[in-house]
Amino acid sequence: MEVLGSLLGQGLYGRLSTSRSNHMLVASWLVFGVVVSTGYRGSLIASLTLPRQPPRPETVEELVTAVERATIEPYGISYKGFFTESDNLVYQDLGRLMHVGIYITEGLTDALTLKRAHVGGRQYLELSVAKYFTRIDGTSPIYIGSDNIIPSTSAWPIPHDAPYKPVLDKTIMSITEAGLYEQWRKLHLEDAGRISRVKQRDELSRNKQDIQPDDGQSKPTRSLTITHVQGPLLLLVLGLAIGSVVLIAEITIVTKYSDMK
Incomplete structure (x- = not known):
């Protein structure tokens, strides 16, 4: 002191x-x-405010072991054949799990209630989730994994050897490098989610119902208990123990030094 x-x-x-x-x-x-x-403090705030999510598959390896079926729209017949004939064992398993001919809304609905997943282009999946599976509070019971299984490709059909192709390529590259495409995509998803929430609120107001959580997953804020504050107590006990050991060692050394004199 x-x-x-x-x-x-x-x-x-x-x-x-x-x-x-x-x-x-x-x-x-x-x-x-x-x-x-x-x-x-950061860990305590996260523990009290963030909802607890069960483990969920994010990669292809985790997906093939977690689901019983992976659905895809009719265009996925070529992807199923490609995955089945792949040299990678994980993609072979994915090809065997794939069922072709299931449209996206049906596939995502089955993923909510059954042990299934729906495979498709990331951008199309994000838009469909924002349109059809967004709750009133802005959350969604569906998530999209981190791995990209089906590539999202797009192109502009133009005549072969068109004289304006270099200018068009340069313009598209400039838009992409400036981040305008990603910004447009985010705004489009936000608009789709907002429209979905407005529709749900209008339906509830017409039916004269109160806004309630969809499936009971939303829980009230958890209160602070002794379990959350046991960290500082353990740290205090550890500090007192270390201080006691240091004090005893110091007294012992001083005593021995005095005896030697």
């Missing part, structure tokens, strides 16, 4: 400590306190 008081200009001797070790000790203690308190 004397060292800390001296650094703050409130020591008993009225002067600042000139020992570099004291400065390093106090600085280390302050940095440790800031880092631990900030990290624990």
